[in-house]
Amino acid sequence: MVQFSYVINDELGLHARPAGLLVKLASGFTSTITLKCENGEADAKRLIALMKLGIQKGSNVQFTVAGDDEKEAVAALEQFMKEKL
Amino acid sequence: MEEIKGQSAAEGIAIGKILVYKNQQITVDEHKVDDPDKEFERFITARDKSVNELVRLKELADSKTGKESAEIFTMQKMLLLDPDFEDAVKDEITGQHSNAVFAVKKAGKDLADFFSAMEDNEYMQQRCADFLDISDRIARVLENADCNLNTIDEPVILMADDLTPGETIQMDTTNVLAFVTGGGSVNSHTAILARSIGITAVVNTGIEADTKLNGHMGIVDGDGGMVLIDPEDEILEKYEEKLKKYNDEKKSLEELKTVSTVTRSGRKIGLYANVGNIQDVVRAVDSGADGIGLFRSEFLYIGKADFPSEEEQFESYKKAAELMNGKEVIIRTLDIGADKKADYLNLGKEENPAMGMRAIRICLKNPEIFKTQLRAIYRASAFGTISVMFPMITSANEVGRALQITDEVKKELSDKSIRYGEVKRGIMIETPAAAVMSDVLAEKVDFFSIGTNDLTQYTLAMDRQNPEMSEFLDTHSPAVLRLIEMTVRNAHEKNVKVGICGELGADPKLTEFFINNEVDDLSVSAPKILSLRKHIRELE
Numbered sequence: 001m002v003q004f005s006y007v008i009n010d011e012l013g014l015h016a017r018p019a020g021l022l023v024k025l026a027s028g029f030t031s032t033i034t035l036k037c038e039n040g041e042a043d044a045k046r047l048i049a050l051m052k053l054g055i056q057k058g059s060n061v062q063f064t065v066a067g068d069d070e071k072e073a074v075a076a077l078e079q080f081m082k083e084k085l
Numbered sequence: 086m087e088e089i090k091g092q093s094a095a096e097g098i099a100i101g102k103i104l105v106y107k108n109q110q111i112t113v114d115e116h117k118v119d120d121p122d123k124e125f126e127r128f129i130t131a132r133d134k135s136v137n138e139l140v141r142l143k144e145l146a147d148s149k150t151g152k153e154s155a156e157i158f159t160m161q162k163m164l165l166l167d168p169d170f171e172d173a174v175k176d177e178i179t180g181q182h183s184n185a186v187f188a189v190k191k192a193g194k195d196l197a198d199f200f201s202a203m204e205d206n207e208y209m210q211q212r213c214a215d216f217l218d219i220s221d222r223i224a225r226v227l228e229n230a231d232c233n234l235n236t237i238d239e240p241v242i243l244m245a246d247d248l249t250p251g252e253t254i255q256m257d258t259t260n261v262l263a264f265v266t267g268g269g270s271v272n273s274h275t276a277i278l279a280r281s282i283g284i285t286a287v288v289n290t291g292i293e294a295d296t297k298l299n300g301h302m303g304i305v306d307g308d309g310g311m312v313l314i315d316p317e318d319e320i321l322e323k324y325e326e327k328l329k330k331y332n333d334e335k336k337s338l339e340e341l342k343t344v345s346t347v348t349r350s351g352r353k354i355g356l357y358a359n360v361g362n363i364q365d366v367v368r369a370v371d372s373g374a375d376g377i378g379l380f381r382s383e384f385l386y387i388g389k390a391d392f393p394s395e396e397e398q399f400e401s402y403k404k405a406a407e408l409m410n411g412k413e414v415i416i417r418t419l420d421i422g423a424d425k426k427a428d429y430l431n432l433g434k435e436e437n438p439a440m441g442m443r444a445i446r447i448c449l450k451n452p453e454i455f456k457t458q459l460r461a462i463y464r465a466s467a468f469g470t471i472s473v474m475f476p477m478i479t480s481a482n483e484v485g486r487a488l489q490i491t492d493e494v495k496k497e498l499s500d501k502s503i504r505y506g507e508v509k510r511g512i513m514i515e516t517p518a519a520a521v522m523s524d525v526l527a528e529k530v531d532f533f534s535i536g537t538n539d540l541t542q543y544t545l546a547m548d549r550q551n552p553e554m555s556e557f558l559d560t561h562s563p564a565v566l567r568l569i570e571m572t573v574r575n576a577h578e579k580n581v582k583v584g585i586c587g588e589l590g591a592d593p594k595l596t597e598f599f600i601n602n603e604v605d606d607l608s609v610s611a612p613k614i615l616s617l618r619k620h621i622r623e624l625e
Binding site for chain 2: 012016017021023047048049051052054
């Protein structure tokens with residue numbers, strides 16, 4: 001299991017388009033990927049659940065990744081978050 | 086045979102099947118089903134069909150507006166396929182034995198309600214529209230409801246009561262042979278769209294579009310402003326002959342693509358294209374346009390849930406500049422308001438929107454919106470020849486403020502070492518005030534472009550969207566022509582170039598008037614370029 005956290009920098013928070021891209025990216029890995037923030041937690045492969053968290057700018061989100069490809073998943077997710085959010 | 090009379094909005098002849106478009110809400114009848122598993126299967130089939138629609142829509146948006154705006158359809162597709170959505174529908178069908186349409190609409194509404202209740206998160210609140218949209222899409226498929234404008238599978242004559250700018254921008258027009266609308270006017274957005282892509286159109290027929298006409302044979306005579314339904318064989322033959330002649334003529338114009346635009350005695354005038362999206366730019370290149378005289382940036386803003394980002398705009402402007410390969414592309418900054426609206430702008434309801442918050446007024450009041458666009462324009466200028474043009478100017482003060490904000494954007498880019506090219510700055514002359522003050526305004530800018538549609542509307546105080554004005558509205562009003570003459574004279578005294586970018590620019594009856602007044606260029610919709618070039622080459 002690997003964890004990392006990231007503070008959302010985007011003005012609109014984790015808005016729909018990047019959320020969609022995030023789900024796409026997460027779905028490419030076999031590991032379970034959970035995203036946790038102050039409003040609760042959600043499976044990063046489920047878009048509606050992710051959007052329901054209503055993550056805004058400044059939120060600290062914590063990723064928990066567990067599975068065979070967890071290292072690759074974390075690397076890809078971290079890069080994605082930095083680039084898009 | 087039935088004959089319907091309307092106004093000709095775009096010339097040409099179309100023969101084909103009629104498809105009636107009604108933007109009606111699906112009325113949900115709630116009832117219990119005997120076989121919930123089978124009902125759930127119906128949902129899955131309809132959902133997959135809806136997913137295919139969205140895939141097509143995305144491809145369309147890719148080619149029309151660029152990658153980033155197309156992502157919205159990918160996002161909607163993911164929402165459709167989301168297990169949470171599927172579960173909600175499944176629970177309702179298997180648990181309550183509800184019919185699929187009801188279950189889908191309920192699932193969509195529940196999600197929409199959830200998001201609109203996120204009071205501290207305005208962005209997520211607005212997402213409720215996406216959930217209503219996706220559930221509507223499936224409901225339409227389930228109910229075999231009227232066509233979706235985005236997916237028209239065979240060539241048709243599209244009949245509607247009227248179409249909003251949002252509907253027209255989303256439409257896949259590759260299979261539309263002609264538009265026929267009950268309302269609208271020759272200057273409504275549907276009409277302008279039809280002209281810009283070269284589709285025949287008859288508007289203001291005063292007839293309600295009746296779904297009974299679906300699949301019936303129709304002839305649209307764009308020149309005569311007439312529609313014939315279920316024509317007799319001999320009339321059909323006559324029109325087929327006409328259509329052939331029309332197509333032959335079109336072919337002969339193709340030869341004029343590469344020749345210059347000069348009269349017999351050697352007088353020159355530039356022929357530019359008006360464009361409303363990237364597809365239009367491609368058409369402009371195909372028609373041998375000398376440049377883009379009016380890039381209507383509104384398409385990036387209309388029919389959207391949110392503001393277009395700087396990147397999205399940059400990609401579109403860059404693409405246009407690259408496609409034109411060094412030829413000038415004049416980008417008009419946001420000209421929204423009045424009859425073209427976007428919900429996210431939160432423009433209040435106005436008593437008189439044509440005279441209210443629109444175009445440069447919105448930009449000067451919200452410099453951040455304006456700056457985002459200007460940054461995108463300037464960044465794109467590194468990839469071709471781009472000019473920027475401000476709409477709805479009425480005073481030197483407004484020009485000064487717009488130029489100052491532009492200077493700030495330039496400085497910010499320079500400070501960050503971001504590259505940009507030399508961008509000429511111009512204004513639209515489309516209010517009588519700007520025309521009257523053109524001698525003063527000419528001192529501030531590099532070029533003018535006369536927008537004859539608004540100039541006519543504001544000079545004559547006649548609403549161009551109002552079909553009842555047709556009888557009073559003199560499209561060649563001497564009052565407007567005098568303002569044009571005066572503007573050109575004042576501009577040339579200060580070495581400022583003048584173009585015409587309104588509908589009058591394409592009016593062959595006025596071509597000689599423009600050439601005599603030494604107008605520098607005419608900007609017209611791409612399909613008009615070749616015939617106008619032919620006309621100019623026949624003048625003295």
